[in-house]
Amino acid sequence: MRAIFSCVALLAAAAAAVGGDDFALKDGDTVAFLGDSITAARAYGKFVENYTLLRYPDRKVRFFNVGRGGDTAAGGLARLKEDVFDRGATVLTVAYGINDIGWGTKADDEHRNLYLNSLREICRQCKEKNVRVFICSAAATASDPDKSENDYLKKMCDEGMQIGRDHGAGAIDVQGEMRKIQRRIKEANEREKPEKDKEHTLHARDGIHLNDLGQVAFAYALLKGLGAPADVSSATLDATTLESVASGCAITETTRGADSIEFIRLDEGLPLNGETFFSLHFRFVPIPDNLNRYLLMVTSLEPARYSVTADDRLVGTFSAAELADGVNIASATADPWQPGGPWSAQANILHSLTESRDKLDMARMLSVAHLNGRDLPTELAGEAIKANARIEEMQRLVARPRSYRFVIRKSPDSGAKPAGG
Template structure:
């Protein structure tokens, strides 16, 4: 992300602030243009996730949805889940029209594998050929409809990561990648990024004697994912979608009155006797997912790679400072830390409360996304279990307005707002 700076002479006069707004607007446009070129999900896209029970859990898919809504709030992108427990690539062919094409997608992700080889009991050339040929058929049907399709390897199991890397499932998925690339389809390697995370987890577990306290990516069956496993899977997807790095950066040098910004606009800068204040308006917001969720980033470097929300203040006197945003206490740092630059995406001064207002907005968004998926799940269950009942059509018809309203509420919650920052000395702790 390119950074450009401007100097605000004198007392940050009106003309200088106008110049700041104009320059930062240009910076923001350049940052968004670069992201638009690289990130795979575009304005106007409808994304459908096709897969088995891990997709049907709607956990990694909601992480991707919320990340995208927060990071690219100006893009109108819809997300739908077409996961069915126990399904295979071959089995999904019979429901493509009902569960996928009826949504009129522009993007389809396809994530199968473990069921296709019967959890390892049918790991042979016959089932591999059926898997690859079924994916080939899905690609052909999507390309006929001008749908951008991404073939994804299935997630890892709890087996040793080194054995898994040399195992049948990885080789089968790699063969499917060769076919998909030859046909011009996209591919997302889910397994290798997940194994790197798994290796970090296992390394930490080596120092913990009590196995009941070990961190894991999987449930007891060693196949289905827990929340950390789904976050690892979402991280792999964001890698495959070429997610951009920093959300935004804001730097203010108090003595020289120089403002540097990227991905945001800085205005109303004032030097205080003991600190400073300013207004920050971002193009996108950082992803957060509830209380204590940031602890998972010790293993999954999503914030480091795709989600940094940076602040740098130089020229403060030595001491400890509190960062207050829209009246919310967000973080406390030393002057040295602020001068080096800090990431405040998930900082909070109370583990029981969201940090900055962007964290609170993400919390609201998460509930709205859950609500929308509950409505969609009800429609899915009615089609599966009440297929011969008139209630199915009535539910479909009457849930449409609710879905549209929830989508608009999601976008409202994810929309960036002007945030008023105040940096002043922190009160001494008792």
């Protein structure tokens, strides 16, 4: 049994280590999100921000959004200096396409060439300024994912991403990843046959702009394109010998009681969670398997059901067989109205702080847009800089991993069902 345990644990550790250093956002980076109204909705960037803060708490990375409704690649190029370079960006994501061809009404060589030439110049200027740029394909529209592989927008965006590669920039196929998610949605709609206005979708009624699920899908695609690894950390424990193997975390103070096992787990980074019901997006967006593998494996337990608590928060109840196979407890909760483990509660709090920082930046932008030439924008800008720095400190405080005391205890309720992971 000990040999099997060692083999499984080592495999889990090796898997968790893969790709850990490949994430594109590094310590000291300042990331700008440039794009049209989908970017200006200021949603997907906040998921990228929260992911980075939670997963890489030792990296000081800053974020700002310079999306503009109705914008095109040419428009982004025109404001590149003021909105990107002058604000100290070291990393830039660029997401255009749909407005460039007038939502399809201007799908012609003239507008395609303007789009491609603008991306080419954005890449050239970013290289000159030592800004690492990632050219993204446009978000998927609501068109049938199985009938849009050769449409004008996709071909144009493919050319745009190739320009990025040719200039040594990154290329992220957001549309391609979103189409995969759309296929899952299409299958669910065909299987469940809901009323038309209740069908699952990534989009608002116009078929272009994204709803909440669409923004999460966009963020997922962007994170995968930035090299975000699937594995957060894994903790593996043998209930008989109390031997443990950990990857991305440390396990200490392991003890065994009459019907329980306890240990301390300290992670290097934490999984991505959000506000209440954030995990509902997981039905279609494969965040748990591809971004959020926060694993607990306990072998050699007697056949029974076991409650898992962390710092006295009930994470869920699992069978001995499930724990032996390993459970993903990233978003597990015994009560969908409440965060499960303390890491989930921390992410929930972080979500509020990130929203606050975004609202602060919006106030600054609105003052410039509507009260330009008066004293207030200048006065507010100075105060906003100080307030933003303070909120960023609070974000990092909340996102920092803490030592969690885990207790795996035999449950008297053998009929309890495991929480979702």
